[in-house]
Amino acid sequence: MSNSLYLEYVQxxxxxxxxxxxxxxLNWDQEIYLPEKGAATRSRxxxxxxxxxxxxxxxxxxxxxxxxxxxxxxxxxxxxKKNIAHTLKDYHRNKKYSTEFVIKMSQxxxxxxxxxxxxxxxxxxxxxxxxxxxxxxxxxxxxxFLGYKDHPYDALLDQYEPALTTSESEKIFNxxxxxxxSLINEIGxxxxxxxDFMFSSFPKDPQWAFGLDLLSNMGFDFAAxxxxxxxxxxxxxxxxxxxxxxxxxEEANFxxxxxxxxxxxxxxxxxxxxxxxxxxxxxxxxxxLGIHESQSRLWENMVGRSAIYWNHHFPKLQSQFPEAxxxxxxNDFYKACNLVKPxxxxxxxxxxxxxxxxxxxxxxxxxLIEGSLEVNEVPAAWNKKYxxxxxxxxxxxxxxxxxxxxxxxxSFGYFPTYSIxxxxxxxxxxxxxxxxxxxxxxxxxGNMQPLLSWLRExxxxxxxxxxxxxxxxxxxxxxxxxxxxxxYAKQKYGxxxxx
Amino acid sequence: MSNSLYLEYVQxxxxxxxxxxxxxxLNWDQEIYLPEKGAATRSRxxxxxxxxxxxxxxxxxxxxxxxxxxxxxxxxxxxxKKNIAHTLKDYHRNKKYSTEFVIKMSQxxxxxxxxxxxxxxxxxxxxxxxxxxxxxxxxxxxxxFLGYKDHPYDALLDQYEPALTTSESEKIFNxxxxxxxSLINEIGxxxxxxxDFMFSSFPKDPQWAFGLDLLSNMGFDFAAxxxxxxxxxxxxxxxxxxxxxxxxxEEANFxxxxxxxxxxxxxxxxxxxxxxxxxxxxxxxxxxLGIHESQSRLWENMVGRSAIYWNHHFPKLQSQFPEAxxxxxxNDFYKACNLVKPxxxxxxxxxxxxxxxxxxxxxxxxxLIEGSLEVNEVPAAWNKKYxxxxxxxxxxxxxxxxxxxxxxxxSFGYFPTYSIxxxxxxxxxxxxxxxxxxxxxxxxxGNMQPLLSWLRExxxxxxxxxxxxxxxxxxxxxxxxxxxxxxYAKQKYGxxxxx
Numbered sequence: 002m003s004n005s006l007y008l009e010y011v012q013x014x015x016x017x018x019x020x021x022x023x024x025x026x027l028n029w030d031q032e033i034y035l036p037e038k039g040a041a042t043r044s045r046x047x048x049x050x051x052x053x054x055x056x057x058x059x060x061x062x063x064x065x066x067x068x069x070x071x072x073x074x075x076x077x078x079x080x081x082k083k084n085i086a087h088t089l090k091d092y093h094r095n096k097k098y099s100t101e102f103v104i105k106m107s108q109x110x111x112x113x114x115x116x117x118x119x120x121x122x123x124x125x126x127x128x129x130x131x132x133x134x135x136x137x138x139x140x141x142x143x144x145x146f147l148g149y150k151d152h153p154y155d156a157l158l159d160q161y162e163p164a165l166t167t168s169e170s171e172k173i174f175n176x177x178x179x180x181x182x183s184l185i186n187e188i189g190x191x192x193x194x195x196x197d198f199m200f201s202s203f204p205k206d207p208q209w210a211f212g213l214d215l216l217s218n219m220g221f222d223f224a225a226x227x228x229x230x231x232x233x234x235x236x237x238x239x240x241x242x243x244x245x246x247x248x249x250x251e252e253a254n255f256x257x258x259x260x261x262x263x264x265x266x267x268x269x270x271x272x273x274x275x276x277x278x279x280x281x282x283x284x285x286x287x288x289x290l291g292i293h294e295s296q297s298r299l300w301e302n303m304v305g306r307s308a309i310y311w312n313h314h315f316p317k318l319q320s321q322f323p324e325a326x327x328x329x330x331x332n333d334f335y336k337a338c339n340l341v342k343p344x345x346x347x348x349x350x351x352x353x354x355x356x357x358x359x360x361x362x363x364x365x366x367x368x369l370i371e372g373s374l375e376v377n378e379v380p381a382a383w384n385k386k387y388x389x390x391x392x393x394x395x396x397x398x399x400x401x402x403x404x405x406x407x408x409x410x411x412s413f414g415y416f417p418t419y420s421i422x423x424x425x426x427x428x429x430x431x432x433x434x435x436x437x438x439x440x441x442x443x444x445x446x447g448n449m450q451p452l453l454s455w456l457r458e459x460x461x462x463x464x465x466x467x468x469x470x471x472x473x474x475x476x477x478x479x480x481x482x483x484x485x486x487x488x489y490a491k492q493k494y495g496x497x498x499x500x
Numbered sequence: 501m502s503n504s505l506y507l508e509y510v511q512x513x514x515x516x517x518x519x520x521x522x523x524x525x526l527n528w529d530q531e532i533y534l535p536e537k538g539a540a541t542r543s544r545x546x547x548x549x550x551x552x553x554x555x556x557x558x559x560x561x562x563x564x565x566x567x568x569x570x571x572x573x574x575x576x577x578x579x580x581k582k583n584i585a586h587t588l589k590d591y592h593r594n595k596k597y598s599t600e601f602v603i604k605m606s607q608x609x610x611x612x613x614x615x616x617x618x619x620x621x622x623x624x625x626x627x628x629x630x631x632x633x634x635x636x637x638x639x640x641x642x643x644x645f646l647g648y649k650d651h652p653y654d655a656l657l658d659q660y661e662p663a664l665t666t667s668e669s670e671k672i673f674n675x676x677x678x679x680x681x682s683l684i685n686e687i688g689x690x691x692x693x694x695x696d697f698m699f700s701s702f703p704k705d706p707q708w709a710f711g712l713d714l715l716s717n718m719g720f721d722f723a724a725x726x727x728x729x730x731x732x733x734x735x736x737x738x739x740x741x742x743x744x745x746x747x748x749x750e751e752a753n754f755x756x757x758x759x760x761x762x763x764x765x766x767x768x769x770x771x772x773x774x775x776x777x778x779x780x781x782x783x784x785x786x787x788x789l790g791i792h793e794s795q796s797r798l799w800e801n802m803v804g805r806s807a808i809y810w811n812h813h814f815p816k817l818q819s820q821f822p823e824a825x826x827x828x829x830x831n832d833f834y835k836a837c838n839l840v841k842p843x844x845x846x847x848x849x850x851x852x853x854x855x856x857x858x859x860x861x862x863x864x865x866x867x868l869i870e871g872s873l874e875v876n877e878v879p880a881a882w883n884k885k886y887x888x889x890x891x892x893x894x895x896x897x898x899x900x901x902x903x904x905x906x907x908x909x910x911s912f913g914y915f916p917t918y919s920i921x922x923x924x925x926x927x928x929x930x931x932x933x934x935x936x937x938x939x940x941x942x943x944x945x946g947n948m949q950p951l952l953s954w955l956r957e958x959x960x961x962x963x964x965x966x967x968x969x970x971x972x973x974x975x976x977x978x979x980x981x982x983x984x985x986x987x988y989a990k991q992k993y994g995x996x997x998x999x
Contacts, residue, residue, distance in 0.1 A: 019548035022541070023522050030525055038724040039742030042521070042779065046738070049518035053552060225537040239545070243538030280541065 006070055007081055011282065013066070014088065017057045018281030022239040024050040029245055031114070033231050044111035051107035058095045067092055080284050083466050087283035097146050102139075109135050110411040117409035118232070124399035126380045133408055134376045137369050140413050144370060154370045157414030161290040162421065163468065167367060170417040173424070173483060174360050180487045184494060185341060185353055191498045194336035201325040203255045211321055212248055212262040215314070219266045219300060220453040221246075222273055233406045234261035234348075236268035236297075241275040241285070255325070256349060260301055267300030268293055270453060274461025284464035290415060292469050294422020295429055296456065302352050302423070303430040303489075304452070308335045309445040339497055343391035345400040353490060354391060356423070361386040362405070362416040370413060425473065427486035429460075432477045505569055506580055510781065512565070513587065516556045517780030521738040523549040528744055530613070532730050543610035550606035557594045566591055579783050582965050586782035596645050601638075608634050609910040616908035617731070623898035625879045632907055633875045636868050639912045643869060653869045656913030660789040661920065662967065666866060669916040672923070672982060673859050679986045683993060684840060684852050690997045693835035700824040702754045710820055711747055711761040714813070718765045718799060719952040720745075721772055732905045733760035733847075735767035735796075740774040740784070754824070755848060759800055766799030767792055769952060773960025783963035789914060791968050793921020794928055795955065801851050801922070802929040802988075803951070807834045808944040838996055842890035844899040852989060853890060855922070860885040861904070861915040869912060924972065926985035928959070931976045 027047055035043055057063070067089045074082050113132035120129035144153035152167040159165065216228065231247035238244040246265035251257040271287060279285025287293045304310055308331075311318075315331035326334070341351045347358035365382055368374035374382055383402040384395040395401040407415055433455050434440050443451045459476050470480045494500065526546055534542055556562070566588045573581050612631035619628035643652035651666040658664065715727060730746035737743040745764035750756040770792060778784025786792045803809055807830075810817075814830035825833070840850045846857035864881055867873035873881055882901040883894040894900040906914055932954050933939050942950045958975050969979045993999065 015544070016548050019545040020552070023526055023545050023549055026529055026545075027522055027525050030529065034726060034728075036722065036724055036726050036742055038721070039739060042739035042741055042776075045514070046518040046522050046525075049515050050522055053519070222537070223535065225535055227533060227535050229533075240538060240541035242541055243535055277541075 004076065006066060007077060010063075010066055010070060010085070010088070013057070013060075013063055014084075015281035017054055020050055020054040020057065024054065025237055025239055029237050029239075031111070032233070032235070033229050033247065040111075040115045044108050047111050048104045048107040052100050052104045055095065055098060055100055055103040059092070059098070064092055064096075080279075080466060084279075084282045084284055087465055091283075094147065097148075098143075102142070106139055106143075106411055109139060110409070113409045113411070114406075117403065117406065121399050121403045124397040124403070126398040126401075126403060129403060129409070130376055130379075133379070136408060136411050137376055137413075140411065141370060141372070152367070152371065154367045154414060157370065158417065159414075161412075161415050162418050163289055164470070165291070165417065165421070170363060170421075173417075173421065173481075174356070174363070177356060177420075177424075177483050177487060178360075181353055181356060181490070184490060184500075185343070187500050188341045188353075188494060188498050191500070193342070194340055195333065196337035196340050198325055198329050198333075199255045199337050200253055202252055203322055203325055205250045205252055207321045208250055208252070208255070208258055211318065212250075212258045214317075215259070215262045216246070216266045216269075218314075218447060219263070219270060219449050221266050221269055225273055226269060228262075234265050235406075236265045236272065238269075238272040240280055241273055241277050244269045244272040255322075260305070261348075263305035264297045264301040267297035270300070270456065271296040271461050274457045275464055276462055279464055282464075284466050286464050288463075288465050288467070288472060289469045290418035291421040291425060292460070292472065294418050295425035296422075296460070298423045298426035299430055299456075303426060304444060304449075306335075306338045306352065307444070308332070309441055311335045311338070312445055313447040336497060339493070341494065341498075343393050345387065345393060345395055346404055348404075352423070353494065356420045357390040359416050359420045361390060365402075366413050366416065421481070424481060424483045424486045425469075427489045428473065428477050428482060429456075431485050431489070503575065505565060506576060509562075509565055509569060509584070509587070512556070512559075512562055513583075514780035516553055519549055519553040519556065523553065524736055524738055528736050528738075530610070531732075531734070532728050532746065539610070539614045543607050546610050547603045547606040551599050551603045554594065554597060554599055554602040558591070558597075563591055563595075579778075579965060583778075583781045583783055586964055590782075593646065596647075597642075601641070605638055605642075605910060608638060609908070612908045612910070613905075616902065616905065620898050620902045623896040623902070625897040625900075625902060628902060628908070629875055629878075632878070635907060635910050636875055636912075639910065640869060640871070651866070651870065653866045653913060656869065657916065658913075660911075660914050661917050662788055663969070664790070664916065664920070669862060669920075672916075672920065672980075673855070673862070676855060676919075676923075676982050676986060677859075680852055680855060680989070683989060683999075684842070686999050687840045687852075687993060687997050690999070692841070693839055694832065695836035695839050697824055697828050697832075698754045698836050699752055701751055702821055702824055704749045704751055706820045707749055707751075707754070707757055710817065711757050713816075714758070714761045715745070715765045715768075717813075717946060718762070718769060718948050720765050720768055724772055725768060727761075733764050734905075735764045735771065737768075737771040739779055740772055740776050743768045743771040754821075759804070760847075762804035763796045763800040766796035769799070769955065770795040770960055773956045774963055775961055778963055781963075783965050785963050787962075787964050787966070787971060788968045789917035790920040790924060791959070791971065793917050794924035795921075795959070797922045797925035798929050798955075802925060803943060803948075805834075805837045805851065806943070807831070808940055810834045810837065811944055812946040835996060838993070840993065840997075842892050844886065844892060844894055845903055847904075851922070852993065855919045856889040858915050858919045860889060864901075865912050865915065920980070923980060923982045923985045924968075926988040927972065927976050927981060928955075930984050930988070 024047055027043060027050070031043055067085060070077070070085045071089055074085060077085065109132065113129070113136060116129050116132045120126060140157060141153065144156040147156040149155040154167045158167065158170065213228065217223065225242045226244035226246065229245065229247050230250060232249070234247050234249055236244065236246045246262075246269050248261040248265065249257050271293060275285050275287065277285070311331050311334050315334050319326045319329070339351065341353050343354050344350055347355065350358055361383065364386065365374065365379060368382070369376065369379070379402050380398055387393050387395050387401070433452060437443075437451050437455050440451060443449075460472065463472065467475060473480050523546055526542060526549070530542055566584060569576070569584045570588055573584060576584065608631065612628070612635055615631045616628050619625060639656060640652065643655040646655040648654040653666045657666065657669065712727065716722070724741045725743035725745065728744065728746045729749060731748070733746050733748055735743065735745045745761075745768050747760040747764065748756050770786060774784050774786065776784070810830050810833050814833050818825045818828070838850065840852050842853050843849055846854065849857055860882065863885065864873065864878060867881070868875065868878070878901050879897055886892050886894050886900070932951060936950050936954050939950060942948075959971065962971065966974060972979050
């Protein structure tokens, strides 16, 4: 009997997944191809799908089914039990949302996106402020009805990184802050490597082709995904057999495309590695944003910003752009890829100053959610923190508090996972180096397969079977430990800058 | 009271429209961007959306609401009354479909599409035959439960062209057949104008740009739509503010892009001209496929294949492709655009032989649906008819019975609207010529605005407010009359070929 109940559960979950993935297709299209005047009807289409998905996910008969499966779980396999446990937890959380709230949030988000685009184009925060006010109010409402122990922001963090709290995030940032500051300061006293050639001319067609090559080389399956162009690069999936990444091509900035391909490619490999037979079920989904980010950062930084990576790829790159890279060596290029310099834009930041971008956003979000900061005070607070933490003067809102898309998506509590992902990445990569024979040699030969197989086996295939900390324990023998990141940073930058 | 009921009705209809348009986005993506391995999950996503839309559209409370609004329609405006009448009719028709049937059809169609693509690539009908068998069986089942008076095919025709029957279609074809055959034969005895330059080299980038120019010139609003590339050009809309066309670029065939831009552009102008305030309601939707096709054919043929059109556009075209069009005059080009020559491919056919392509498909569909022809007999029957009607030997299935996408969409009963649309187009254009002062002069100056405004006012803005025959009466003073098409054809081709 239990078995047929489980099949009923699977059917219901997959129907919900179908609706959610359909909404994802509409979102993907919205950020890449939607014509301007189509915004309003697209907003309502997305809101309707959110409403339908929500109603399906809180349907009383789903609740009865879950309770029954949970009470008689002895005939279920371990993965089946995990699915039921996750879904039951989600069910109770979803029940806290009214359909009205869900539809309102979807509609606000969809409109906010268009306002954010306009505001950013015009470098004018005021064009986005009314939307942001609505979003913050909705998020405070959400935190209140979701409930939390210590801080309303905890309720939001938990959605992206289960079990992560505000105080835990603060502790993690505090444990890396000092080491990072001293490293950044030491580097600041050294001569700056040249990076001018990164901003010479890289024609778009061969740049696009080179990016596709990098993705292929990582193991991205183009029969189960594609790459397009968008304002803000992202990864989205409509099943593990249809995973889409986007990038941005700038003729006069080679960084833009390169790091987005490697970063989004890392996310995409995780999605493509999730088991399709678990479509729509927790064990077919990524664990958390922190673990997701560990995959993108591992490929972007540990692999993509390494000397051995460019030892392999630079000769081809140089042959594609002989003009721009005349007289440049692989080592010059490697140094330019790792130039540490405080700046305004998170996604263009180096691996070290990056975490201050995250910290600033975290502090501002926390203040907005707890109500100690008003929306109209955001630009001033933002600019002051950039001055304090990174010593840079933000010249306008477009490169300041409007730079990232996340708030327009209604995503608050998301940013800390960026740093945590980097720290997991360093810890996982250290384990991979120990466990994969001759890993460096393979990477230097451009052979990514051993690393990808290791990630598939240890991380991707499991979906939500293990929690983030269980997974980390299984792979590395301990829970998240930022020392790996600090050691990685000191070793790499110590050698790069002769510290 | 009635008013708040009407608002409730609007809300329900718009929710259904949201789901249907979401499915349309997934379909659009499926035909343009979907990676190969994503096909199976996309099929199930589409099937789920179809199922949800169907359940919403047959919900008992919608029925009660409609009956109540219909019984107390005295406080409703004329447009509101029309909306209720149409929806009530649809409601009763929709009730005849089980959710299982709808989901099965959606899933079969989605899989059939991929089989059709493969079959066409391999020019092998057998790869598509199993899907086609399933589809024919489903369509026969559909005709049976929908009901019909004389012929099962009537039930299918009615979905695309309300009130059109099999015998009426036969009557229409019979009334043009003789004139067309004698015209085609007369032309066959005359020297063939040159068209070799159409197949010289037209590099893709400027060709794409020229197509966009043609669309802009017609009045296509790129802020409310876009053009992409697909195997088979089509128009699709997600609201009148988001209308998408696709085209096909062939470097060695200038016809391919040109006629698809004008044809799909004509469809798109109709969709962009529908009233957005009637979103999701019958008066915000096109009347029928025949009327839709009248718009595409009017722009493609009456406008786009006219001498005055190319008098205006040819100089620019020649300057874009000086190599391909060296020593060619606007008149040479006009003649090549109207070369009459029996061929295999419907969408590449001239205005006269075109209708035999439609007739052949109509006869085969009718036979499949009534059961007098088996699916595996299709290629032979197809090829024989091409020999009989057009005197051409079909060299393989890819250019034969696999050439069109429609069957893979489950669209049976659709084809006659192609011919009927052409006949409406000639009749409407004759009216426009009478009613718009100096129409030819405007067109020759490249000014499409008077014609577009006339179409907007007389056709587009009304949605389903009038039936096809009411609309035709209103505009032309009589119902569909093929004499306009015959007169147009005789006049144009008589002069072109000095008959």
